[in-house]
Amino acid sequence: MLLRHTTADVMERSALTINPAKTCQPIGAMYAALGVHNCLPHSHGSQGCCAYHRSALTKHYKEPVMAGTSSFTEGSAVFGGQANLLQAITNMFALYNPDVIAVHTTCLSETIGDDIVQIIAKAREEGKVPPGKHVIHANTPSYVGSHVTGFSSMVKGMVKYFSEATGRKRNQVNIIPGWVEPSDMRELRRISRTMGISPNIFPDTSDVLDAPMTGQHEFYPRGGATVEEIRHSGDSRSTLALGPTASEAAALALQEKCEVRAEVLELPIGLVATDRFINALRHRSGIRVPGFITDERGRLVDMIADMHQYFYRKRVALFGDPDQLVPLAEFLVTMDMRPVYIVTGTPGKRFETRIREAIGDSVPEVQIRQGPQADMFLLHQWIKREGVDLLIGNTYGKYIARDEDIPFVRFGFPILDRVGHSYFPTVGYMGGMRLAEKILSVFMDRQDRNAPEESFELTM
Amino acid sequence: MSILEARKLQVYRKGAEPMKLDCNKQSVAGSVSQRACVFCGSRVVLYPIADALHVVHGPLGCASYTWDIRGALSSGPQLHRLSFSTDLREMDVIQGGEKKLAKALCQLIDLHQPKAAFVYSTCIVGVIGDDVEAVCRQVSAVKGIPVLPVHSEGFRGTKREGYRAACEALLKLVGTGSTEGIGPVSVNVLGDFNIAGEVWIIRDYFEKMGVQVVATITGDGRVDDIRRAHGAALNLVQCSGSMMHLATRLKEERGIPFKRVSYFGIEDMAQALYDTAGFFAELSPGIVERTAALVGGELAVIMPQIAQYRRKLEGRKAAVYVGGAFKAFSLVRALRQLGMDTVMVGSQTGLREDYEELRQLCDEGTIIVDDSNPLELSSFLQEKQVDLFIGGVKERPIAYKLGVGFCDHNHERKEPLAGFAGMLNFAREVYNTVASPVWKLTPRGRKRELSWS
Numbered sequence: 004m005l006l007r008h009t010t011a012d013v014m015e016r017s018a019l020t021i022n023p024a025k026t027c028q029p030i031g032a033m034y035a036a037l038g039v040h041n042c043l044p045h046s047h048g049s050q051g052c053c054a055y056h057r058s059a060l061t062k063h064y065k066e067p068v069m070a071g072t073s074s075f076t077e078g079s080a081v082f083g084g085q086a087n088l089l090q091a092i093t094n095m096f097a098l099y100n101p102d103v104i105a106v107h108t109t110c111l112s113e114t115i116g117d118d119i120v121q122i123i124a125k126a127r128e129e130g131k132v133p134p135g136k137h138v139i140h141a142n143t144p145s146y147v148g149s150h151v152t153g154f155s156s157m158v159k160g161m162v163k164y165f166s167e168a169t170g171r172k173r174n175q176v177n178i179i180p181g182w183v184e185p186s187d188m189r190e191l192r193r194i195s196r197t198m199g200i201s202p203n204i205f206p207d208t209s210d211v212l213d214a215p216m217t218g219q220h221e222f223y224p225r226g227g228a229t230v231e232e233i234r235h236s237g238d239s240r241s242t243l244a245l246g247p248t249a250s251e252a253a254a255l256a257l258q259e260k261c262e263v264r265a266e267v268l269e270l271p272i273g274l275v276a277t278d279r280f281i282n283a284l285r286h287r288s289g290i291r292v293p294g295f296i297t298d299e300r301g302r303l304v305d306m307i308a309d310m311h312q313y314f315y316r317k318r319v320a321l322f323g324d325p326d327q328l329v330p331l332a333e334f335l336v337t338m339d340m341r342p343v344y345i346v347t348g349t350p351g352k353r354f355e356t357r358i359r360e361a362i363g364d365s366v367p368e369v370q371i372r373q374g375p376q377a378d379m380f381l382l383h384q385w386i387k388r389e390g391v392d393l394l395i396g397n398t399y400g401k402y403i404a405r406d407e408d409i410p411f412v413r414f415g416f417p418i419l420d421r422v423g424h425s426y427f428p429t430v431g432y433m434g435g436m437r438l439a440e441k442i443l444s445v446f447m448d449r450q451d452r453n454a455p456e457e458s459f460e461l462t463m
Numbered sequence: 464m465s466i467l468e469a470r471k472l473q474v475y476r477k478g479a480e481p482m483k484l485d486c487n488k489q490s491v492a493g494s495v496s497q498r499a500c501v502f503c504g505s506r507v508v509l510y511p512i513a514d515a516l517h518v519v520h521g522p523l524g525c526a527s528y529t530w531d532i533r534g535a536l537s538s539g540p541q542l543h544r545l546s547f548s549t550d551l552r553e554m555d556v557i558q559g560g561e562k563k564l565a566k567a568l569c570q571l572i573d574l575h576q577p578k579a580a581f582v583y584s585t586c587i588v589g590v591i592g593d594d595v596e597a598v599c600r601q602v603s604a605v606k607g608i609p610v611l612p613v614h615s616e617g618f619r620g621t622k623r624e625g626y627r628a629a630c631e632a633l634l635k636l637v638g639t640g641s642t643e644g645i646g647p648v649s650v651n652v653l654g655d656f657n658i659a660g661e662v663w664i665i666r667d668y669f670e671k672m673g674v675q676v677v678a679t680i681t682g683d684g685r686v687d688d689i690r691r692a693h694g695a696a697l698n699l700v701q702c703s704g705s706m707m708h709l710a711t712r713l714k715e716e717r718g719i720p721f722k723r724v725s726y727f728g729i730e731d732m733a734q735a736l737y738d739t740a741g742f743f744a745e746l747s748p749g750i751v752e753r754t755a756a757l758v759g760g761e762l763a764v765i766m767p768q769i770a771q772y773r774r775k776l777e778g779r780k781a782a783v784y785v786g787g788a789f790k791a792f793s794l795v796r797a798l799r800q801l802g803m804d805t806v807m808v809g810s811q812t813g814l815r816e817d818y819e820e821l822r823q824l825c826d827e828g829t830i831i832v833d834d835s836n837p838l839e840l841s842s843f844l845q846e847k848q849v850d851l852f853i854g855g856v857k858e859r860p861i862a863y864k865l866g867v868g869f870c871d872h873n874h875e876r877k878e879p880l881a882g883f884a885g886m887l888n889f890a891r892e893v894y895n896t897v898a899s900p901v902w903k904l905t906p907r908g909r910k911r912e913l914s915w916s
Contacts, residue, residue, distance in 0.1 A: 005541050008575055018566035020523060020550035027524025043495075049586050049617035050490060051500025055528035058856045067837060067860040074490045075618040080590060091493030099495070099838070110522045111586040111618060114556060145522035146551050146587070218906030220841035220864045348523075375550055399530070 006406045009380060011387040021380035022399065024322045025348025028143035028153030030056040031182065032107035033070055035157035038188075038206020040227030041102035043095055044070040047088055047117065048109025063417040064185070064212040064425050069222055071095050071104070075111060084117045085125070092126045096133055099222065102230055106140040107157060113144035137230060139164040149349040150416070151248050151324050154182045158206060158253040161233050168237040168261035175201040176287050177239045177263065179253050181246030181270055181326050182416065183430060185213040185226075190428035191245070191271075197296055198281065199288035205233050213425050237261035243283055246270045246326030248351050269361070270326050271430045273334025273438070274303055280431075299432040306436055307338055310443045313463075317446075320344040322382055322396040323415035325354045325373075331395065331414070333361035334435065338442075341366045343391060346382045350374040379403065393442065410445035414438070470494065473833040475818070477825055484818045486833040487623075495836045497784070497857050498811045500617035502585055503529075504625020507874075508705050509581050509613065509632065511656050512684040513537035516547065516577040520564050520595065521585030523550045525617075533874040535656045537683055538663070542575055551587065561593050568602045568610065578686035579609040581632060589616030609686075611635055622786065623704060623812045630709040633680065633689060637713065640690025648747045649675040650739065651695045653710055654702035655726065655881065657682025658874065664882035665726055668736060672754050673747055680706070693717050697742055699724050699735065704787035704812055725789065726881035727889075728797030729769075733758050761883035769800070772890040777802035779850040779897055784832075784840060784858055785872060788813030788821065794853060794872065795824050801890055806847040809835050837861055850897050866905030868896035 029046060033056045036044035046053035053072035060068040071094075073079070073087040088106070095104055106119055119140040126132050141156040148156075158179060178195060180188050189209040195202040210226025236242070236257060241264045244254035254265035271280035277300070285292055317340040321328055325347050332342040343366060345358055354373050362369065372381060383403050386394075390407065394400050397415040404411035418424045428434040451459065472485035490496040506529045510517065519526035526548030537543065549567050551560050568580060580602075584595050595612045603610040611632045615625050650669060655662045662682035669676050677695040678688035693713065698721035700710045710721040722742065724735035740754040781803045783794050788810040795805045808821055809832035821831055830843050841861050844852060852862035855873035862869040870892050872880065878888040902908040 005544060008542070008545075010574075014570070014574070016570060018549060018563040019570055020526070020548045022530065022546050023523050023527050023548065023550070025523065026527040027522055029524070045493070049500045050496060050498050050621070051503045051617045052524070054497070054499035054503065054857070055524070059528055061857055061860055065860060067857075067864060069495050069837060071493045071495055072490075074492045074494075074496070075586075076489055077619055080586070080616075080618045087492040090491070094491060094493030098493070109586070110524075110551075110556075111590060114587055114590045144553070144556075145524045146553050146556050149523075216864065216866070216905055218864075218866050220837070220861050222838060375552065 005402050006383060009383045009387060011384060013381065013384045013388075016376050020348075020376060020378050022402075023348050023378050024346050024382070025149035026059070027110075027145035027150060028148050028156070029107050029109050029145060030059060031150040031153030031155070032105070032141050032143045032157035033068075034060060034182065034208070035154045035161075035206045036105035036107070037068065037211050038208040038227055039103055039105065039161065039233070040229045041223045042227060043099055043101035043104050045091060045095065045104050045106045046070060046072045046109060047084060047106050047112045047119065048073060049075045049111060052109050059417060060212075062419045065422060066212045066214065067220060068212075069099075071099075073112070080111065080115060083115055084112050085122050088117070088119075088122050089126055089129070089131060092138060093131045096131070096136060101136070101223065103137045103139060105157060105160070106138060107143045107153065108140075109143070110145040113142065137164065148351075151182055151326070151349045152351065155249050155252045158250065159256050161205060162236065162253045162256045162260065165230055165233040166237040166257050166261050167234050168263075171238060172240060173235055173238040175203045175235070175239045176284075177236045177242040177254075177257065178202045178204045179242065179244045179250040180204055180207070181249035182324065183270065184425045184428065185209040185211065186426050186428040187430045187434070190431050190434060194281070194296070194431050195284055197293055198284035199290040200284050203232055203236055203239055204228060205236065237263060239263050241266065241287060243268060245280070247353070247357070248325045248349060269330045269333075269357070272327065272330035273435050274300070274307070274337050274432070275333055276330040277431050277435060296432070303432045303435045303439070306439055310439060311339060313443060313446050314338045314340050316341055317392040318343045318390070319393045319395060320382060320386055320391040322346040322379065322400065325349050325351060325357070327415055329357045329361050332358055334438065336362045336365050338439065340393070343369055344382060344385045345369065345371045346377050346379075347373050348375075348377050383407075393445065410449045412438075412441045412445055474839070475822070475831045477822055477827055477829045477831065482819065482822050482831070484815070484831060484833060486818060487812070487814050490834055495838065496834055497836065498834055499622055501619045501622070501625040501628065502583060502615040502617045504622030504705070505583060505613045505615035505629040505632075506625070507533060507656070508626055508629035509681060510543055511535035511537070511681040512581075512686060512689070513543045514540040514578045515543065515686050516571055516575055516580040517543055517583070518547045518549070518564075518568060518571065518580060519583045519585065520549050520560065520593070521551055521587050523548050525583075525585045533656065534658050534877070535682060536660050537657075539685075542577060547571060556587060556591055559591060559593055560588065561598050564593065564595070565598050565602055568598070569606065572602070572606045572608065577608065579611065579636065581611050581613050583613045583615050585615070586617040589618070609636060609639070621812055626705040627708050630706065630712070633709055634712055636686065636689045638690070638693045638717070640687055642691050642694025645677055645691065645694035646675050647696055648673060648743045648750075649677050649695045650697045650699050651677050651692045652679045652682075653698050653700045653721075654706035655679065655682045659876055659879040661726065661879040661881035661885065664879055664884060668757060668882065669739070671757050672736065672740060672750055674739060674743065674750075680709070693719065695719065697722065697739070699739065701725055701789075702787055703789045723789075725793040727790065727793035727885070729762070729800055729883065729886050730796050731793045732882055732886070765883050765887040768887055769890050772894045773800070773802045775894055776897065779803045780806045780847060781851040781853065782807035782844055782847065782849045784809045784835060784852070784854045786811050786855070788817030790872065791821060792824060795821070797886065797889060800886075801893060803851065803893075805829060806849060807832070807843045809833060841865060851893060866902050866907035868893075868899060868902065870896055
């Protein structure tokens, strides 16, 4: 019992987070920047921040993650980090030759008040930024928001720095995919092309963090949205922002800057959310939904029908990031399950409303908690008071799953102890099939494990 | 490959040129360094103390990235594996986090009844000026347990300064417990973190020799053991980078001598036991014989199997990049025992004398590097056509991308690599990865067509 200290009585806490259901902003900014082609993310803070983010991303994506750091010292903490950043910019262009350096801040550089805009301007003035090269930034103090809002800020930064309206519209649709797996970004591209859309996806970590084995360590793998592509986002017909928490800010900034109409959807996870996504694409391309997309949908529905007898009214606890939790809760309800506990450490408006909209009135007993102290400790206490049949969340759920002996499906960030999440999408109808398969498998494995010999069954 | 001008002196190729390796300096800003920070150093060193509360004071990130990060096993309490943070928010940064810290500590101490509490300061605490010392003093007075501030603000340096801050915190504990029941033939095991249960192997050897182990610091560590660690007759210091400060201070202030040891590889492991036996030879008659019997018995078990692996690994090339240089010495020797040549070796935080020792240990042409980065590392691996890379989390995918076998000798090792049994595990692990058929599927493997007997 690793979590033997967890009590069933929920204790009120205002000053303390135990086993968090979030992490800090800079790592999100780093992940977003990796979705730009030939871009080197840069952490403006102490060396440890960068090392932790690179390690955490490497553990999840099982890929090398490159990023620079300003390597703050005591001196920088007193006098500011301008000298470090200027030197870093010079060194990085000289040694690593990126097209873009994407600077994000940390709690330290924010608190001492480094003005990144001014420092970048100075770097340009002093000729430290070679012609045709770019330095962009996002403010991501760790004491605000979470990893998801850090991601959002960096994507917004891409728009602010790169997007341009030339007045000549391009026949394309921007898709801002939110913090999803590289496999999901690839799947979003496939689906939208199938729907007759020419997608302009940014950021795009496919072929960066799921790059094939070539026998070479590519410092900049071939994937990622190019500067050119992001610049052209200002000429797109419209923008589809997937996931309000991660993608809305960039889409609205683009609408304001370049008058590209923005529509914000929930991530297309599960049947109904994917229907909405397909519809949004259909309205834009004006084509009929092709047969094989309808077939994919049909197969998902068929699969759910085959499985449904095992799902009746199962109680499910979920934790993770808002944009994932909302459509996931909806998908569970579609399959006749009841998401009863939902926890996210990420603060932000409208989360509870979105969840309630997604699940309708089917789960009146749902408990939702968000923000500080919305942590794994609280979720565990709820589960101790009244148990659940299934737990869905990132790897950190494994402690609760083990202590309470609950079937567990890994979903979200980070997943540190399995391989596959970055290769197989969970968006779209195919992604829905994968999620449904994973859920049924843990129920069936449990049934087989627990069944006494005489009722251990060969068939479903 | 281009090496940054400012880094040229941190790379050395053994040959005719005399070595003037630059080290123990701040990383160049903008370099994709594999290094971490002060907080990281303190946190990994103190983390394995299993019955203490470890509270990270700062915004949430630092706590989340070090949550159950290291497979440091405990034979009892598991409190160290939870993640506690004051989760400072914007208003706290403006108004200060002292109240929040005090409240968090009190609640946690009531909830978990720990033997002591460590409070880690993160970057921001050093800037907003919280008086962590004072909060710790107050809470300690109210709750009646040691509450120890760890001055681990990230920007104060590299991991090395973090080790020192951790030692300073430990020094406040050592000497506060009773030494009753501690005999004259007794040691503290410093600098083993019980990854995959390694300290249990080492403790077992000493007990078989008749040596009492007072405290293991910090692997499978307990607060009460550390409090009475000053009763031991000798300190054995492994991973000298992290624990030398503690050993030196205990020597200066309490007259406890220390010996530097390593438990990795046959030679170093045997040397550690013989050195200890030699130290107690007069006090404990027969200890040298007992030790010889122990070593002989262990070797008889593992050597035939090691010889088999050696036959298969003979002449293969290895690269090593680890946190501390001391571990690198052992690895070079252990690899040699397996018939392998170390063609590149480096560390994040080595000192000049460490690199000098490495130079003497290594063959001509070996690349020795301080505070390297992925670009350099991958170019060295390719240039030297290595078959094996030994490193940590961030190095693993680089090796794999190049089609090179990998062995984690850091937090992610899953089997004990220390001790004689550990050497056999190491040989097996090295062989398994180097000989894996998966590398034949990679472009490099297809070119080379390795044939394994």
